[in-house]
Amino acid sequence: xxxxxxxxxxxxLVVGACLAETGNxxxxxxxxxxxxxxxxxxxxxxxxxxxxxxxxxNQQDGRLRFTTDxxxxxxxxxxxxxxxxxxxxxxxxxxxxxVLAVAREVGKHMAREMVIVTKSTVPVGTAVKVAAEIxxxxxxxxxxxxxxxxxxxxxxxxxxxxxxxxxxGVASEFARDMMxxxxxxxxxxxxxxxxMDIASAEMTKYAANAMLATRISFMNExxxxxxxxxxxxxxxxxxxGSDSRIGHSFLFPGPGYGGSCFPKDVKALVRTGAEMGMGLxxxxxxxxxxxxxxxxxxxxxxxALGDDLSGMHIAIWGLAFKPQxxxxxxxxxxxxxxxxxxxxxxxxxxxxxxxxxARHRLGDRIRYAETNYDALEKADALVVVTDWNEYRHxxxxxxxxxxxRPLVVDGRNLYDPDKMRELGISYYSIGRVAREQPAPPRxxxxx
Numbered sequence: 202x203x204x205x206x207x208x209x210x211x212x213x214l215v216v217g218a219c220l221a222e223t224g225n226x227x228x229x230x231x232x233x234x235x236x237x238x239x240x241x242x243x244x245x246x247x248x249x250x251x252x253x254x255x256x257x258x259n260q261q262d263g264r265l266r267f268t269t270d271x272x273x274x275x276x277x278x279x280x281x282x283x284x285x286x287x288x289x290x291x292x293x294x295x296x297x298x299x300v301l302a303v304a305r306e307v308g309k310h311m312a313r314e315m316v317i318v319t320k321s322t323v324p325v326g327t328a329v330k331v332a333a334e335i336x337x338x339x340x341x342x343x344x345x346x347x348x349x350x351x352x353x354x355x356x357x358x359x360x361x362x363x364x365x366x367x368x369x370g371v372a373s374e375f376a377r378d379m380m381x382x383x384x385x386x387x388x389x390x391x392x393x394x395x396x397m398d399i400a401s402a403e404m405t406k407y408a409a410n411a412m413l414a415t416r417i418s419f420m421n422e423x424x425x426x427x428x429x430x431x432x433x434x435x436x437x438x439x440x441x442g443s444d445s446r447i448g449h450s451f452l453f454p455g456p457g458y459g460g461s462c463f464p465k466d467v468k469a470l471v472r473t474g475a476e477m478g479m480g481l482x483x484x485x486x487x488x489x490x491x492x493x494x495x496x497x498x499x500x501x502x503x504x505a506l507g508d509d510l511s512g513m514h515i516a517i518w519g520l521a522f523k524p525q526x527x528x529x530x531x532x533x534x535x536x537x538x539x540x541x542x543x544x545x546x547x548x549x550x551x552x553x554x555x556x557x558x559a560r561h562r563l564g565d566r567i568r569y570a571e572t573n574y575d576a577l578e579k580a581d582a583l584v585v586v587t588d589w590n591e592y593r594h595x596x597x598x599x600x601x602x603x604x605x606r607p608l609v610v611d612g613r614n615l616y617d618p619d620k621m622r623e624l625g626i627s628y629y630s631i632g633r634v635a636r637e638q639p640a641p642p643r644x645x646x647x648x
Contacts, residue, residue: 202226202383205278207271207303209236211247211357211461211528212320212350213284218252219361221259223386228266230274240267248527248554251358271303272310280379281307282348283331284320289465294472295324304331308338316379318346322410322466324473325403328370344376347399349406354460355525362387367394370402407473410466411484416451417458418490424454424632425497434632435614454631456586456612457494459522459531464491495536498584501610501629502541506581511545514605516580518573519587519613520552520559527554529562533612534586542566551576553589577603588613597624 202225206217209231217229231237236246243257259265268274275281285299300321307317317335319328328345335343347370352360367384371377377396384394397405424434434454442449458464467488474481506513522532529535534550541548548567550559556569570576573591577583577600585592593615601607601624609621611630621628 202379203277203279204228204282204383205230205274205280206282206284206320207231207274208284208286208299208321209233209240209246209267210284210286211249211354212352213282214240214245214247214256215249215252215352215357215361216282216284216320216350218255218259218265219358220383221265222255222362224264225383226264227259228268228274228277230268230271232269232271234269237267237269249357250355250525255358271306275307275310276312278315279313280316280318280383282318282320287321287323287465289468294476295322295327295465295469297323297327297330300327300331301334304334305338307343308335311335311339311341311343314342314344314375316344316346316376318348318380319403320348320350322349322406322462322469323347323403324407324469325400327403328399344371344373344379345399346371346376346380347402348380349402349409351406351409354528355523363390364388364392366392368402368405369394369396370399371396372399407466407470410462411470411487413451414458414463414467414491415483415487417455417463418487418494420452420454421457421494421631422490425494427632428634431634432632433634437632454614455494455588456498456533456537456631457491459533459535460526460528461530464488464531495533496540497631498533498537498586498610498612499540499544502582502584505608505610505627505629506606509544510541513541513544513546513581514579515541515546515548516570516576516583516604517548517550518552518576518583518585518592519589520550521555521587524587524589525554527552527558529555529558532586535562537584537586538563538567549576549578549580552587553591574599574603580604581606582608582610584610584612585615586612588615597621597626601626 204220204225205228206213207230209229217227221227245253283300283303287295328347332345349368364387369380388394427434438452441447442452467484471481471484520534521527521529538548549570550567551570551573607626609626609628614630618628618633
């Protein structure tokens with residue numbers, strides 16, 4: 202089947218490469234010439250495990266092409282996936298200008314009956330708006346489809362190739378048959394294709410992300426309460442996660458959620474509710490809790506070092522919002538870094554994948570370490586922000602020797618508090634009671 206994808210960001214590139222992998226002829230189009238030229242040379246604009254191999258193999262085999270000619274990509278397609286960005290406006294609503302711009306190009310350049318698939322995360326009613334724009338200049342019949350993505354950054358290729366489910370909102374048998382054919386190779390093991398109306402499919406994406414964000418904020422509130430009452434959130438998490446009605450996923454406390462989806466989608470859903478005259482109180486609270494949680498690591502540093510952080514040097518392990526990605530959008534590390542710099546501290550950061558993105562966002566406002574251990578030199582504290590595997594079992598003797606103060610603030614609860622105490626490291630985590638301990642002295646000072 203001839204498939205075109207407009208937008209070569211995180212979603213569009215994964216969609217295009219994975220559909221090419223199953224034998225389709227795929228054209229990925231984007232207006233950013235430098236991005237397309239890089240992709241032709243197998244230089245990807247994002248870090249995503251397994252994706253580079255897919256792009257290189259399918260380009261080499263002739264099933265995947267990249268172009269800046271949006272019109273030609275549309276004209277060649279039986280099915281067109283629209284995967285352009287929908288950033289939040291100032292009021293929190295999704296900005297649809299890029300989606301509607303593609304719709305106008307579709308009407309001008311379509312050359313046959315085709316299916317138009319909104320793959321971008323868009324509010325309920327977007328497919329109607331897209332159809333209205335296409336209809337102004339369309340010369341052939343077209344069929345709308347909403348196909349929300351459920352890709353986890355860091356595992357997107359596996360998620361697409363082996364989906365839990367495929368959600369398809371369609372309004373015609375033509376669209377249903379075409380989309381069923383496209384996705385049939387991905388559901389051979391029996392995971393469902395769920396057909397529904399378009400509005401329900403659009404809502405499903407927002408509802409799914411809002412539910413996951415709610416679980417994270419809920420668990421962070423429970424963790425903070427655990428600290429006050431003397432409970433251990435690890436035990437609480439295991440206790441409630443064993444209930445089959447609840448499950449274990451997304452119950453790990455931490456420094457708050459970030460990334461390209463949860464912050465944007467919660468805001469957009471709250472805004473949609475407001476436009477309908479309905480206040481979404483639970484989701485408003487989820488957003489508020491998450492904003493507060495991003496301040497917790499700075500609060501814990503002050504608990505250990507005192508309110509005056511001026512002149513302190515802080516090492517940070519983990520800059521991306523989660524492991525296995527270089528994405529720093531709304532990352533908790535950014536909130537912490539801004540807090541520390543405002544307080545007069547200096548920062549040295551390390552991340553296995555996000556150093557380029559960090560330099561782009563932060564410039565020379567912080568220092569960047571070649572290795573995680575390099576970041577520790579002469580630091581007054583280490584803060585673990587992202588739970589990369591490289592940080593799970595460090596050489597604690599080396600950590601302690603490198604720091605001016607043996608102080609670790611663990612935003613991901615990676616380490617055993619009892620072991621840290623035995624090693625003589627002052628240790629603060631999320632939702633686990635911090636034993637009474639004075640702020641550790643600098644090397645050469647006496648307690």
